[in-house]
Amino acid sequence: xxxxxxxxxxxxxxxxxxxxxxRTAFFTDKETIRAVDGASFxxxxxxxxxIVGESGSGKSVTARSIMGLIESPGEVLxxxxxxxxxxxxxxxxxxxxxxxxxxxxxxxxxxxxxAGNDDFVFVEEWSGNDPSGGYVDVTRASPxxxxxxRGNGIAMIFQDPLSSLNPVYTVGNQIKEALRLxxxxxxxxxxxxxxNLLEAVSIPDxxxxxxxxxxxxxxxxxxxxxxxMALACEPEVLICDEPTTALDVTIQAxxxxxxxxxxxxRGLAIVFITHDMGVxxxxxxxxxxxxxxxxxxxxxxxxxxxxPKHPYTQGLLESIPGRHPDDDRLRTIEGDVPTPNEPAxxxxxxxxxxxxxxECEAVHPVSVPVNEGTNDHTAACLLYPEDESREAAxxxxxxxxxxxxxxxxx
Amino acid sequence: xxxxxxxxxxxxxxxxxxxxxxxxxxYGEGGLLSDNPVKAVDDVSFGIRRGExxxxxxxxxxxxxxxxxxxxxxxxxxxxxxxxxxxxxxELSGDDLKNWRxxxxxxxxxxxxxxxxxxxxxxxxxxxxDVHDWxxxxxxxxRVRELLETVGLRxxxxxxxxxxxxxxxxxxxxIARALAxxxxxxxxxxxxxxxxVSVQAKILNLxxxxxxxxxxxxxxxAHDLSVVRHICDxxxxxxxxxxxxxxxxxxxxxxxxxxxTHSLLSAIPTPDxxxxxxxxxxxxxxxxxxxxPTGCPFSTRCPAKIRPxxxxxxxxxxxxRIEVLREILRERNRxxxxxxxxxxxxxxxxxxxxxxxEILQEVFQTPAGTDAGTGTEGTxxxxxxxxxxxxxxxxxxxxxxxxxxxxxxxxxREVLREEFGSECDTEMPAHHEVSESDRTSLCHRHKxxxxxxxxxxxxxxxxx
Numbered sequence: 001x002x003x004x005x006x007x008x009x010x011x012x013x014x015x016x017x018x019x020x021x022x023r024t025a026f027f028t029d030k031e032t033i034r035a036v037d038g039a040s041f042x043x044x045x046x047x048x049x050x051i052v053g054e055s056g057s058g059k060s061v062t063a064r065s066i067m068g069l070i071e072s073p074g075e076v077l078x079x080x081x082x083x084x085x086x087x088x089x090x091x092x093x094x095x096x097x098x099x100x101x102x103x104x105x106x107x108x109x110x111x112x113x114x115a116g117n118d119d120f121v122f123v124e125e126w127s128g129n130d131p132s133g134g135y136v137d138v139t140r141a142s143p144x145x146x147x148x149x150r151g152n153g154i155a156m157i158f159q160d161p162l163s164s165l166n167p168v169y170t171v172g173n174q175i176k177e178a179l180r181l182x183x184x185x186x187x188x189x190x191x192x193x194x195x196n197l198l199e200a201v202s203i204p205d206x207x208x209x210x211x212x213x214x215x216x217x218x219x220x221x222x223x224x225x226x227x228x229m230a231l232a233c234e235p236e237v238l239i240c241d242e243p244t245t246a247l248d249v250t251i252q253a254x255x256x257x258x259x260x261x262x263x264x265x266r267g268l269a270i271v272f273i274t275h276d277m278g279v280x281x282x283x284x285x286x287x288x289x290x291x292x293x294x295x296x297x298x299x300x301x302x303x304x305x306x307x308p309k310h311p312y313t314q315g316l317l318e319s320i321p322g323r324h325p326d327d328d329r330l331r332t333i334e335g336d337v338p339t340p341n342e343p344a345x346x347x348x349x350x351x352x353x354x355x356x357x358x359e360c361e362a363v364h365p366v367s368v369p370v371n372e373g374t375n376d377h378t379a380a381c382l383l384y385p386e387d388e389s390r391e392a393a394x395x396x397x398x399x400x401x402x403x404x405x406x407x408x409x410x
Numbered sequence: 411x412x413x414x415x416x417x418x419x420x421x422x423x424x425x426x427x428x429x430x431x432x433x434x435x436x437y438g439e440g441g442l443l444s445d446n447p448v449k450a451v452d453d454v455s456f457g458i459r460r461g462e463x464x465x466x467x468x469x470x471x472x473x474x475x476x477x478x479x480x481x482x483x484x485x486x487x488x489x490x491x492x493x494x495x496x497x498x499x500x501e502l503s504g505d506d507l508k509n510w511r512x513x514x515x516x517x518x519x520x521x522x523x524x525x526x527x528x529x530x531x532x533x534x535x536x537x538x539x540d541v542h543d544w545x546x547x548x549x550x551x552x553r554v555r556e557l558l559e560t561v562g563l564r565x566x567x568x569x570x571x572x573x574x575x576x577x578x579x580x581x582x583x584x585i586a587r588a589l590a591x592x593x594x595x596x597x598x599x600x601x602x603x604x605x606x607v608s609v610q611a612k613i614l615n616l617x618x619x620x621x622x623x624x625x626x627x628x629x630x631x632a633h634d635l636s637v638v639r640h641i642c643d644x645x646x647x648x649x650x651x652x653x654x655x656x657x658x659x660x661x662x663x664x665x666x667x668x669x670x671t672h673s674l675l676s677a678i679p680t681p682d683x684x685x686x687x688x689x690x691x692x693x694x695x696x697x698x699x700x701x702x703p704t705g706c707p708f709s710t711r712c713p714a715k716i717r718p719x720x721x722x723x724x725x726x727x728x729x730x731r732i733e734v735l736r737e738i739l740r741e742r743n744r745x746x747x748x749x750x751x752x753x754x755x756x757x758x759x760x761x762x763x764x765x766x767x768e769i770l771q772e773v774f775q776t777p778a779g780t781d782a783g784t785g786t787e788g789t790x791x792x793x794x795x796x797x798x799x800x801x802x803x804x805x806x807x808x809x810x811x812x813x814x815x816x817x818x819x820x821x822x823r824e825v826l827r828e829e830f831g832s833e834c835d836t837e838m839p840a841h842h843e844v845s846e847s848d849r850t851s852l853c854h855r856h857k858x859x860x861x862x863x864x865x866x867x868x869x870x871x872x873x874x
Contacts, residue, residue, distance in 0.1 A: 054606040054607070054608060055577075055606055199772070204694075204734060204738050204741070204772075205741065205772075207768060218695045219470075220695060221695070248469035248633060249469070249633065249674060249677040250469060250673060250677045250691075250692045251469075252677065252679075253677040253679075253689060253691050253692075254691055254692070256679070275606060275607065278636070278678065278680055278681045279679045281679060281680060281681050282679040282680075282683075284683075302683045302684055305682060305683050305684075316607065316608065319608045319610075319611040320607060320681050321611070321614070321636045321640035322636040322639060322640060322681075323681070328618075329615050329618070330611035330615055330640065332608060332611040332612045332615065333608045336576060336578075336609075
């Protein structure tokens, strides 16, 4: 029994992870699917950033891009994923010294031009001979570097715990494998640490449990074991891709509570992906709404629920049963989510949008603050900034859109 | 609109279309090697009124799908009866059963696997008509076209294949198939769980429209309680094969009577980030339906469990720890032992099952986490895990531990049950009527000598 924690001001320091203009596409014989098409967001230490959207909106692909898990026919085409963690930076500058580039004093936009093709460790500050500030660009990292980064820096837990566990090894073995690879622990020490980790994720009788196989665990217990494995690597950022979708509500409550406790304790940054607005309201500090590969609205969670600005966000919130208890019928959004297979030249939501006007089909909206007073609530919609006249707003979008136009060679 | 017919609460129980009495469905019974059967549905009684939507909610594995399947005779009932319009359908067989099946249809959860990918949509929807030899084939085709339109698809979809459709459209095909024979009763088994919110809203609206148009009676199985609240007139809450509470939907959601309903409702995340609701988080997972608790099915996890007189005053944190210890011992009983372990045990060697002292250490010595217990712990780093625990508590635990050490875990569980158990552990509670609208709840706390569950929660969880 415990009460709900309120999540405010958990942000500490600058962003530990920043995704900028990420574009990930899948090339098929028929078409190119732009699963993620220009997504940008930041994650700070100790906070939970949510990504919400319907199936096919690109949330999972975003997560996989951050983990460097995109495989052929998919490809990260463009954008930067910068992971700023001093420990990781030091380790990487050390073990990949040939791929480290000194960008101290160089303007942010010039970093990529300064670096060689294979370089992916960017050092911005030095203290003596040691790097003290900088980042690792995940999109440029080599496969061997990615392997080091996954787990140690950034860990991920997936929707279906059974498919992330190997059925023929005991749970203990799998946790110990993670401990061996990432912390170099072996034998008795590894076993002890594995027991501690299972206890940390509230699995009772942990000593016996580590000798059991995944099929002997219940669904919630499996997800706990997967979380324990993720923690074995002591990550700084934890990406949770629908971690509770396959679980019952009572178990979901347990897992959410567990994640919250772990975050408080270790100052983890969490990227939380779900399509369940209720869960989102519970866990997230900031929320990004994705639609057809783009982030259409970003705001602190309370603000987003209280004042959704993008018509899609409004529609999404309206269609949750129980928002309007007096209405007999549920409100719906007409039409279906399109597959983004062309570069966007218009608003992808326009065909379904109740507020669409003529320019929506001609101008691609970019993310802008929803009004002059705020800078942490942005929406990609021609209606905004709302304190500008419509013509002026459309012009803003047109201008900023053509500046950042990127062509993709196929 | 729906309220005139369906929401009419005047209708009395004798207008029940489906009447379920003491229904049991067990799996894996009979046969030489059978152990305990899985008691998927264990003595369930309720009625579904004509034209209403009864919601059936519960966690996975609680038996709600089995119950739904038994109602439409996709599973054979082990005992009890399902009376449909006065006929006991569990007795039907052969042609009678086939004829009756026209009246009761089912829509399945997963639109990916419930449609045959090698048949066109038209063939899928027509299949029930073919099976029951409905009219001429020209009329059948015509009927399918109508049905496709009814569920919001287009006539030309007749010749397409399921893979050409999205999840929402496939679910519409499943609904059209269920409606083909004009049934009176439809079991909807999680019809929207696999769909996105915005698509889900459309399907729910469609289901409501169809109910109005054809006067259907629904059994709506779901685990998403906000969906159930929206669409259902009455709701039944299932746990471990039993119906814990059944009654008017609005009433049940606003003022739940059963401790399980309380916990379930409080576990749903509210789509409101400013909400500061207190939550009851249940410990552990539901017990195995192969080996349900002897008393109340919910007794192993119940936050409102009645305590025995003798221990009424021990503090909540310690009580929680005792429950955890009992849970661990029960869990061990369930865990299968491998051959090597059995051999080691026979040889008197140390096995993973014998470290009771470590368990005690783990259960009683780990810091209390966020809720600082009062007085009982924090005192010790000494060898005895039970130091600091009042002797009325430590003495029976010590006795139980002794039994575990000598390999008699069964006796240990008994000792703990006798000492810390109450009627919740030993006696199956009765279905008490808890409101004027015939809502019933399965819990000992409704007896007059105890606090009502809601009063109990008011006092312990929500104070301050």
